[in-house]
Amino acid sequence: METALAKTPQKRQVMFLAILLLLWEAGSEAVRYSIPEETESGYSVANLAKDLGLRVGELATRSARIHYKGDKELLQLDIKTGNLLLYEKLDREVMCGTTEPCILHFQLLLENPVQFYQTDLQLTDINDHSPEFPEREMLLKIPEGTQPGTVFPLKIAQDFDIGSNTVQNYTISTNSHFHVATHNRGDGRKYPELVLDKALDREERPELSLTLTALDGGAPPRSGTTTVRIVVLDNNDNAPEFLQSLYEVQVPENSPLNSLVVAVSARDLDAGAYGSVAYALFQGDEVTQPFVIDEKTGEIRLKRALDFEATPYYNVEIVATDGGGFSGKCTVAIEVMDVNDNAPELTMSTLSSPTPENAPETVVAVFSVSDPDSGDNGRMICSIQNDLPFLLKPTLKNFYTLVTQRALDRESQAEYNITITVTDLGTPRLKTQHNITVLVSDVNDNAPAFTQTSYTLFVRENNSPALHIGSVSATDRDSGTNAQVTYSLLPPQDPHLPLVSLVSINADNGHLFALRSLDYEALQEFEFRVGATDRGSPALSSEALVRVLLLDTNDNSPFVLYPLQNGSAPCTELVPRAAEPGYLVTKVVAVDGDSGQNAWLSYQLLKATEPGLFGVWAHNGEVRTARLLSERDAAKHRLVVLVKDNGEPPRSATATLHVLLVDGFFQPYLPLAEAAPAQAQDDSLTVYLVVALASVSSLFLLSVLLFVAVRLCRRSRAASVGRCSVPEGPFPGHLVDVGGTGTLSQSYQYEVCLTGDSGTGEFKFLKPIVPNLLPQGAGEEIGKTAAFRNNFGLN
Numbered sequence: 001m002e003t004a005l006a007k008t009p010q011k012r013q014v015m016f017l018a019i020l021l022l023l024w025e026a027g028s029e030a031v032r033y034s035i036p037e038e039t040e041s042g043y044s045v046a047n048l049a050k051d052l053g054l055r056v057g058e059l060a061t062r063s064a065r066i067h068y069k070g071d072k073e074l075l076q077l078d079i080k081t082g083n084l085l086l087y088e089k090l091d092r093e094v095m096c097g098t099t100e101p102c103i104l105h106f107q108l109l110l111e112n113p114v115q116f117y118q119t120d121l122q123l124t125d126i127n128d129h130s131p132e133f134p135e136r137e138m139l140l141k142i143p144e145g146t147q148p149g150t151v152f153p154l155k156i157a158q159d160f161d162i163g164s165n166t167v168q169n170y171t172i173s174t175n176s177h178f179h180v181a182t183h184n185r186g187d188g189r190k191y192p193e194l195v196l197d198k199a200l201d202r203e204e205r206p207e208l209s210l211t212l213t214a215l216d217g218g219a220p221p222r223s224g225t226t227t228v229r230i231v232v233l234d235n236n237d238n239a240p241e242f243l244q245s246l247y248e249v250q251v252p253e254n255s256p257l258n259s260l261v262v263a264v265s266a267r268d269l270d271a272g273a274y275g276s277v278a279y280a281l282f283q284g285d286e287v288t289q290p291f292v293i294d295e296k297t298g299e300i301r302l303k304r305a306l307d308f309e310a311t312p313y314y315n316v317e318i319v320a321t322d323g324g325g326f327s328g329k330c331t332v333a334i335e336v337m338d339v340n341d342n343a344p345e346l347t348m349s350t351l352s353s354p355t356p357e358n359a360p361e362t363v364v365a366v367f368s369v370s371d372p373d374s375g376d377n378g379r380m381i382c383s384i385q386n387d388l389p390f391l392l393k394p395t396l397k398n399f400y401t402l403v404t405q406r407a408l409d410r411e412s413q414a415e416y417n418i419t420i421t422v423t424d425l426g427t428p429r430l431k432t433q434h435n436i437t438v439l440v441s442d443v444n445d446n447a448p449a450f451t452q453t454s455y456t457l458f459v460r461e462n463n464s465p466a467l468h469i470g471s472v473s474a475t476d477r478d479s480g481t482n483a484q485v486t487y488s489l490l491p492p493q494d495p496h497l498p499l500v501s502l503v504s505i506n507a508d509n510g511h512l513f514a515l516r517s518l519d520y521e522a523l524q525e526f527e528f529r530v531g532a533t534d535r536g537s538p539a540l541s542s543e544a545l546v547r548v549l550l551l552d553t554n555d556n557s558p559f560v561l562y563p564l565q566n567g568s569a570p571c572t573e574l575v576p577r578a579a580e581p582g583y584l585v586t587k588v589v590a591v592d593g594d595s596g597q598n599a600w601l602s603y604q605l606l607k608a609t610e611p612g613l614f615g616v617w618a619h620n621g622e623v624r625t626a627r628l629l630s631e632r633d634a635a636k637h638r639l640v641v642l643v644k645d646n647g648e649p650p651r652s653a654t655a656t657l658h659v660l661l662v663d664g665f666f667q668p669y670l671p672l673a674e675a676a677p678a679q680a681q682d683d684s685l686t687v688y689l690v691v692a693l694a695s696v697s698s699l700f701l702l703s704v705l706l707f708v709a710v711r712l713c714r715r716s717r718a719a720s721v722g723r724c725s726v727p728e729g730p731f732p733g734h735l736v737d738v739g740g741t742g743t744l745s746q747s748y749q750y751e752v753c754l755t756g757d758s759g760t761g762e763f764k765f766l767k768p769i770v771p772n773l774l775p776q777g778a779g780e781e782i783g784k785t786a787a788f789r790n791n792f793g794l795n
Helices: 018-027 050-051 056-061 091-098 675-693 698-720 778-792
Strands: 002-009 011-015 031-036 046-049 065-068 075-077 083-086 101-110 117-126 137-143 151-153 166-172 177-183 192-195 207-216 223-233 244-253 261-262 277-281 291-293 299-302 313-322 328-335 346-349 364-369 380-385 390-394 399-404 414-425 429-442 453-462 465-469 485-489 501-504 509-513 523-536 541-552 560-561 572-574 583-588 590-592 600-610 615-618 622-625 636-645 652-662 734-738 748-756 761-768
Touching: 002 056, 011 244, 031 046, 031 050, 031 056, 046 050, 050 056, 065 075, 091 101, 091 117, 117 652, 166 177, 166 192, 177 207, 277 291, 277 509, 313 509, 346 429, 364 429, 380 390, 390 414, 390 652, 501 698, 560 652, 572 583, 583 652, 600 615, 615 636, 698 734
Parallel strands: 031 117, 137 223, 244 328, 453 541, 572 652
Antiparallel strands: 002 011, 011 380, 046 083, 065 101, 075 083, 101 117, 151 192, 166 207, 177 192, 207 223, 261 299, 277 313, 291 299, 313 328, 346 364, 364 399, 380 414, 390 399, 414 429, 465 509, 485 523, 501 509, 523 541, 560 590, 583 622, 600 636, 615 622, 636 652, 734 748, 748 761
């Protein structure tokens, strides 16, 4: 067979080249054993492992097995001991027929790596068959007067043994007329001839019966017998003679039935009945012979289909007999010509499926091919589809290995359907196809991949614990346990972030849960990393970033910074009665801990002592006069300002303001409830002074001087008040510092000071401490205050 690799644009073909086979046979000498045929099954032929230099344990680990053509199980290997055992009795005649020597070729196949050893077993012949004649009786018709020395052909005996165990000699029972001569044929077989020693006399003895014995050369010898019946006829001078002693003819094995093979012809010089010739097969075995002869014409025709692979040639002996009993013989050598009538056969020895991915060149399958035809009809080429990552490699004789051409990738293709085509080179070409499916097993070569590199989750604050806030998802292109993904939280990059107390993750499905209620005002957002790890070996992993943004809820009510609502003495705002409409009384300052629209504050006047007198600007909380003040308006007013955010539902807070209407700085401060006793005391002192002035008129001049002195003292006290130095008295000074929070745009301070003595008090209007940071409306207030003080001469 040829063992070269040929490629066409359509297929990669592997061909056996005779020269490559010769090189292989020269470099790999087979181990040969010999046993007699018919040896009992279980017989130990040899220790194959020892003879091949293999360790006994290696046979099991490498899945050693014996392969014979056609996948027949004739021998078996004991992988524990390395002994080669007979599986069944072997009959040399069945296995090889007449072929000598009878050698059975088989192979030892090893895996991991794939390796072949050629081993031959020769079956030696034993004498287990006796010679057999095709007929129990032979009839010879011999004319009387036949000259002594005349030779008469006899049919040979068949012996299926070979060599010395086949027929070696013929004998005939003792008589006075004949003896048997044994001769060699060209094919090595021996045939008998009956030789006339003494003339026959029909009148004396018309018929004779002799026993012909065939002996083989075995020890002990075996024999077979037949009866030769001789009928003595009247005189016949001439025996038939064939035109050729040997006819050679070639017949195609696919010749139709009843087709003419050859026509033989014989002549007899006698006349009449003695000159007429009848033809017949000399051996006369019509059961085994696929031919038949016409006894009149000598035409040999085909009566049964020929098979070159079973019998490549036939030697047929033809006898021509005349009417007087004389006969002549010739041989017809028929060679059966092979035609391509057998398709190649493929025998799969091993198939490794599944095959791991990412592996280098891997043996996937081992198989053998055979074709019983001869010549080009028996030469074969093997091929597979051209678009597959596999190659066919010839190995031992008719063996091939199917190997991967490159590393396979299960994720690209998980299985391959491979068609192995075996085609012979005969005419017409015959082919056999064998389909195999190769599965690719998974190797953990793909890390889990998240559906997103980063996730953004929105969580509303004040959530319930164990709330499902979102999920992450990762997929793995591998399969089985290599694709099972486990999720986990990775250590945060910020060591101050208490991640384990904030969120948790379900290891199986990647669901994220908030462990506790989150507060937007404490933590607006945070981020962390999650990991996805598969269960392969070694395990592969990947990570993704998760950013959690908290959504604010309206969970904080507005908080009033000014005026303070802490339960202490209320702050009183002083407003001159001459104030114009829109006069800035004060500003309510509030903040909200929420964000966005939840922190948008609006102001409105909820309650007022006299509705319509004051108004509150909705957006900045400024309290202003709504109209001109009159004498009929009450001096004291209590305002309740509602501060409300824009959340849903909205939250609110209230601020209470006390407003005192005054005519000017000389008007005494009207105390609140806690200053009533001091005011009563001042009124009694005034009465005493009037009585004193009335009764002591003489002291009028002294009183005028005293009055001037008192005025001077008051001026000095007014100067001290300008420095925010407040003497002891019932009217403490108030200093309000409001930072830039809530709705105030700038930082500013107001200073309110009240001064008083034993019976009177003066009011000093709001005075900004930091003029360059005054809020809207403060300049107007300062101007009015300055004009008021100038009018009364208080500066």
